[in-house]
Amino acid sequence: MFAQLWVQLLRENHWKHNTHLLSNWEQLNRAKNYISHHINREIILDDLSSIANINKYYLCRLFKNAFGMTPIQYHVAIRLEKAKQMA
Incomplete structure (x- = not known):
């Protein structure tokens, strides 16, 4: 699990420093924060995409x-x- 978290941190760091991809970072962060704050609830992709304000796919x-x-x-x-x- 540690290796998976480490890879995740590296990817986040890559995205934060890539100006082309940075424009989507706020939307991804909204989705990620929603998931983290609603651990005990069922996550519906349609709802999550509405929160992030982008297409679910x-x-x-x-x-x-x-x-x-x-x-x-x-x-x-x-x-x-x-x-x-x-x-």
Whole structure:
């Protein structure tokens, strides 16, 4: 799990320093923050794309490029990590 988090941090750093991709960073951050703050709720991709204000398919592609997983996979990973901490 540490390696996956490390790769995620490297990708985030890459995106933050790439001016072409930086324009989408705010939208991705909104989606990521929503997921992080709604761990115990079901995440619906249509709702998430509305929050990010971009098409759901484009959101999935951007999210995967930035974080190495889709928004739903990220939600599951966050939930699993929280469950591990509670155990």
